[in-house]
Amino acid sequence: MNNLFFLSEFLGTAILILLGNGVNYSVNATKMFANQSGKWIVIALGWALGVLLGIIISNGIIENAPSHLNPAVSIFFGIIFQNSELLALIPFQFLGAIFAQVILNSINWSHIKETKAEIIAACHHTSPAFKKSYISNFFYEFIGTTVLLAAIFLLNKTFSTMKPVIIALIVLSLGLSLGSSTGYAVNPARDFGPRLVYFLFANLVLKRRKEFAAIKNWQEIFGFSYSLNPIIAPSLAGLILGLIIYAL
Numbered sequence: 001m002n003n004l005f006f007l008s009e010f011l012g013t014a015i016l017i018l019l020g021n022g023v024n025y026s027v028n029a030t031k032m033f034a035n036q037s038g039k040w041i042v043i044a045l046g047w048a049l050g051v052l053l054g055i056i057i058s059n060g061i062i063e064n065a066p067s068h069l070n071p072a073v074s075i076f077f078g079i080i081f082q083n084s085e086l087l088a089l090i091p092f093q094f095l096g097a098i099f100a101q102v103i104l105n106s107i108n109w110s111h112i113k114e115t116k117a118e119i120i121a122a123c124h125h126t127s128p129a130f131k132k133s134y135i136s137n138f139f140y141e142f143i144g145t146t147v148l149l150a151a152i153f154l155l156n157k158t159f160s161t162m163k164p165v166i167i168a169l170i171v172l173s174l175g176l177s178l179g180s181s182t183g184y185a186v187n188p189a190r191d192f193g194p195r196l197v198y199f200l201f202a203n204l205v206l207k208r209r210k211e212f213a214a215i216k217n218w219q220e221i222f223g224f225s226y227s228l229n230p231i232i233a234p235s236l237a238g239l240i241l242g243l244i245i246y247a248l
Contacts, residue, residue, distance in 0.1 A: 001085045004062035009089045012058025013069045013096030013189055014103075019050030021104055021194055024123040029111035044175030052168035059164070067164075069093060070187040072238035076149045079242030090189070097193025105201060117202070124198035125191050126183030131226050137182050141233035144178045145186040149241050185230035192231055 023046025027039040051069070058067035068074045071090045078086040101124060105112065112120055121127065128137045151170045155163050175184055185191040 001088060002062060005065055006089065006092045008058040008061040008065040008067065009069065010092040010096040010099070011061060012054040012065075012067055013093040014054075014100040015057050016050045016054035016069050017097045017100035017190060017194060018104060019053060020047040020190065021101060021123055023047065023050070025104060025108050025111065028119045028122050029108065029115045040180060041176070044172050044179065047175055048168040048172035051171045052164050055164040055167065069096075069189070070234075071189055072145050072187060072234035073149065073152065075235060075238035076153075076242040079239065080153070080246050082246070093189040094193045097189045098197055101194040101197040105197065112206070117206075121198055122183075125195035125227075126185045126230055128182045128226055128229075129180075134229075137226060137229050138233050140178055140182045141185060141229055142237050144174050144184055145234040145237035146241055147178075148174060148186055149238060153245065182229070186234050188231040188234055190230075195227065 023043055026046070027042050054069050055067045058065050058069065066074070066077070066086065066089060068077070068086070068089055071093055074086045074089050074093070078084060104123075108123075128140075130136070148170060152167060155166055174186065178184060
């Protein structure tokens, strides 16, 4: 596989996180001008446009780049096309997400210093409205990812040049309809990469603040209470739907 494919996934995912979590900062950080009513539509639009630009940049690096930007998508198409090389894109998706979140934290440092820990967390990773609604939370992510993957698969058969725009509109639709209960990760890299950055920032950079001092263990950030759901549910959606389509 051409090394530029890996670079395209890295930079595409980085743009996705930069613009997606960038809008989270804009509507959540205490002194941001966008921190007003109507936040969710801004978040949904921001993530949709982040997906659009991520795909455009990824595609612009090398012709016929996969531009998955999402491990669930790579798993899905890896199964359908029986191409294990697509799984090699996944580490670069996570690295792109981590890279972008570090940039965001650096340029938003003044806002981080004046914003509560729980709001800073929301600028990194998803969190459900009801943390103990395990089944409901799982199926929100599973169904949302399944809809996304099915739509992308069908788009490959019908559209070409308009595909990035249509995928962005699908992400917007998911955010407005299925997204407000869990924050609609529908992408393991989108959630885990920035979540890891949050854990490291809280422990290494912000530990002197009392509210961050309590974040001292992996269980609190990566525990089974919810944090694994944005990894497991989308990945299973890619695996199961991929196997079903491959078997047809």
